[in-house]
Amino acid sequence: MGQRAGEDSEQTEDVPGPRRRTGGRSARVRTAVLTATLDQVTEHGIEGLTIGDVAARAGVAETTIYRRWGTRTALIAAAITELAAAGNPVPDTGALRSDLRVLAEQVSRLISTPGIARLVGTSIALSADPEVDAARRRFWHDRFEVSARIITAAIERGELPAAADPRAVLETLSAPLYFRLLVGEKPIDDAFIARCIDDTLVLHGHV
Template identity: 65%
Template sequence: MTPDSGAQPRKRTGGRSARVREAVIAATLHQVLDHGIEGLSLGSVAVRAGVAETTLYRRWGSRTALITDAVTQLAELGNPPPDTGSLRGDLRQILEQISDLITRPGVARLLGTAAALDGDPELTAARTAFWDNRFEQISPVIDRARDAGDLRADAQPRAVLETLTAPLYFRLLVTGEAIDNHLIDRCTDHTITLYRP
């Protein structure tokens, strides 16, 4: 077959490609948690992941896209939308998942840095995309509760989830107080009281 006979290069799926992505995402998370977003370099990620730096530019295109992909994966790990059989159980499990995530070493620094970097439009867009993705993942829990009559018919998933989770981030980023079971119970109770039919 000659070069101009129309043959297309074969696209690889799974296998090595999946392993490369997994290694790069893990390396990115380690770098961000160790050094913050401001200290992340694609060169360091490439060395840690054992890949060429050109691989990162080819697959992600920018540092921001890589950070977004990595942080989104971090939030998704072990955090499937809960279905405990009760609204209280679901809301409490959402809070426990978030608490487990944001109290990991380095994550508070990551979130604080991301919140402070408003001057970078790419990072602002990445942060917005991250939260939009997170809300979208959890929205079915709120939709299900509303359809079952456990929440008001006008309860919007994003508003309910903001009410539920905001005190955790306030403690993490502002007061530094512990995120404990008492706070999780209080957030759950207040949210149910505010949005119950």
């Protein structure tokens, strides 16, 4: 009965009318479904993800998901893109070292979240699927693009040489964090973050 109600509600939503507002229920349904997808993938992996489970978790009809996303891989791709869009605000402390610390702490919290390693692994395993691969690329591209503002601001303040490559700086900082947790399976502590920041500043000519 719960599913039937969901279907009726979604059918009502689809009826066009002059007073239909942008967002509203449609936006809430999208958020609920993508959140449920991320939760399912991080908890059970792609092998444990079903449209039915996602629908039940999100409180919507399965038909809603099929109509909007069509396939399971398209749904995962959309969820990965949503994760990138829901990132942390860009640090703006006024100094490169403290900006890098905030950023490193954000990265550490993200990859320490239960299930994120499984999600990363899932996106790589499904990289042969064009939709998932495109979403994975957008995820990393968007994170680098947003975080690059930190490096650009540091160059403008004279803390880094004008030739500094924002992406290279960010890779130097974040790569050891991902490796330590996802490959080395060791916790990221304050001392390790401080070492990553020091290495990054020295390598890229911090003034």
